Amino acid sequence: MGNTSSKLILAGCLALTACFAGKAFAADKNWGQYQVEDRRSGYTFAAPETRAMQDDNFQNPGMLWAEIGEELWEKTEGEAGKACASCHNGPETMKGVAVSYPKYVAEKKNLENLEQRINRCRTENMKAKPWKYESKELLGMTVFVRNQSLGMPINVKVDGDYAPFFEKGKAFYEQRRGQLDLACKHCHEDFEGGQLRANILSQGQGNGFPVYRLKWSGVGSLHRRFRGCNKQVRSKPYGYGSDEYLALELYVMWRGRGLPVETPAVRN
Amino acid sequence: MANIKPRVRIPRKAKAGEVVEIKSLIEHKMETGQRKGKDGKKIPRKIINRFECKFEGDLVFASDWHPAISANPYLAFHMRAEKTGEFEFKWIEDGGAEYVKKAKMTVS
Amino acid sequence: MTETQLTLSRRQALKGASAFALTLVAAGFLAPGAHADAAAVDAAIKKLVKGTPEEGKIKMDLPQIAENGNTVPVAFEVESPMSKDDYVKTVHLFAEGNPSPEVASFYFTPQSGMARASTRMRMAGTQNVVVVAEMSNGKVYMAKQQVKVTIGGCGG
The missing domain is CATH 1.10.760.10 (Cytochrome c-like domain)
Structure with missing residues (x-):
């Protein structure tokens, strides 16, 4: 299926009036440490008030x-x-x-x-x-x-013993799943920067986790977020700490290589 | 797990007459009383309904809160520093439980 | 982000009115069919404050568009010398579209130095936020600002 049909699925099945009206952020904005090559932290997709909440060490509820x-x-x-x-x-x-x-x-x-x-x-x-x-x-x-590693670049190994897990994680990331038949990559690669109603689709980076999420009014792990995303496409989520999510975690961290540790980041 | 812990940030030192900013944060669900639990029953309201700031025993600032205050309530306000002394910050929960934090400020 | 894009998408989102309501119920804040309005805020003000509010003196600082209604930063500052004979006594914060209009009240003293506070509030949807300030001389001031609360598509 091509991008057009993915678009239809997102718009139709989610019934969320998805609007991929274009990239919401100017690509030329300098995001400093929050962008490495074309990899951008969720920070760069957040509203200014949300970023301010993270920037102030005291205000950050995380x-x-x-x-x-x-x-x-x-x-x-x-x-x-x-x-x-x-x-x-x-x-x-x-x-x-x-x-x-x-x-x-x-x-x-x-x-x-x-x-x-x-x-x-x-x-x-x-x-x-x-x-x-x-x-x-x-x-x-x-x-x-x-x-304790705040600001230090994410640097996971993906070769040697890691290689099969990396491949498994990548396959998970690209595998269509759930009633909506969507893979992670459809939202976070193909439509990164687009909108799902008012949410701006981020690259789905893991560098800020566990994050304080406004929606949760609390802190949650990366696997909780994976579960949420999986449920959102009407697919059965895997367990916390499951092999599937461990492999996915490795792949997601590799996607965000070089991005700074932001834990506890503040996200919508 | 550990008790609910409040956080405050004040300058440790200030000049006489200086207006200092005080920031406070407390971990709390601020249960609105509007939500329903998994059993379909309303979860009873439980919020922090009042915050007080005393300096050397005098009430210098207070605030009443309703369920519309966000979870993990944050509040920042100001005080004119005049003398060295101790702050007492108090958060009062529905049902009367109190969470207290003290902090000293030196004024020169 | 640009305002235009968010506004556009919000407008589209509002077309699905039932989905809109569902999201709010899911957010656990808005009981169906029960929310305050401008009249309820007026009534709440009358209950708490004597005198007719005038415009002016109050500066509000809150986003025009809030990313999430769970946690909207809100701040205000009331112009005043904050002296023993002329200071801001109380500031009330109201919301027109929440289950009940009251949000918080702030009690200042001349010791406060300035009548400014910031906090974070819940908003069950796009609505006006109202700030009412009572001065030590009995005068009352009021300010109002609309905040648009966007509805996201990412549940999770």
Whole structure:
């Protein structure tokens, strides 16, 4: 199916009066660190008020989650009687860590994202219970750890052991799915900059996640966003931390290579 | 999980007569009482309905809030700094629970 | 973004009036058939404030178009010396298109230095936001601004 039919599907099936009236942003605007070559952070698609909310470290409500993480960093939990700080010292040791996730773990023969890495630390080293996906605790710690790398460029590996996962993620990204028969790429590549009603379609970058989303009035993970997108095209979402979403996370992060870590970004 | 935690930002130091900006943020759902839960029943209203700022025990600013204030309420306002002292910020929730934060400011 | 494009798309979006209402209900804020209007705001003002509001003195700072009705930044400043005998006592914030008109009231003192505040409010759709200021001398001022709340297509 070509672009025209995709357009019809978007407009018709979503019944959202999609309007692809053209790129809403001038391509020549200088977005500074938020644009690398043709890759643009969701920041550049957000309304000025939303960007202002992110720019002010205090006004950014996502920082409330970073504070939750900060507190938990020092908290001793589990049978080993350890806190994150027992092994990692200060949070500054986490600087630069986030940019390369998800990472390949040989013992698992699989990818692992930062949420899962945090939970592996809890179960293996702290002998504590893992936190649930989307819990305040796991989101808080993920936001806190990623925030230590604020402004650093996303840099995931995609070769060697990563190659099959990268290919799987790419295939997922390009696979039509759901009753609307749309792939990720249709919105976020083919119609990037166009409008779905009043929403401006972004490139679907992952560099700001977990994000504070105005729609959620709270912070959510990248996998929550994947699930939302999948449901939106009337397709069955995959589970949090599923192999499918891990591979997709790798591909999405590669698409945003070089973009700065913005966690916790503020998005519509 | 941990209790609801408020955040405030004030300048630690100010000059006498200077008008300083105070910013505050508190983690709160601000449940409007209009939403329905998964069971189809209305989720009861639970919001922060009042914010107070005291300086050395004197009420210098207050605000009453309705459900139309966004989740995780943010409020910025001003105060003229005259003397060194301690702020007490208080958020009052439906049902009477209070969240308090204190902060000192040195005025020269 | 340009205003024209957003306005255009909003107008188109409004054609699907039922979808529009559904989105608001889904947003959990607007109970079907129940919202305030200009008259309700007038009544709320009369209840809280003595005297007839005049124009002037108030500067409002809020977006003409809000990306999301959950969190709309709103700020105001009332012109006043903020001295012991001449200051802004109270500022009330109202919304004409929400389930109830009251949004917030702000109580200032001469100690405030300036009668300015900023917060974030919920808006159940395009509507007027009204600011009413009561001065220490009993005078009342009022200002009004419309905010267009756009309806997005990305649920998620």
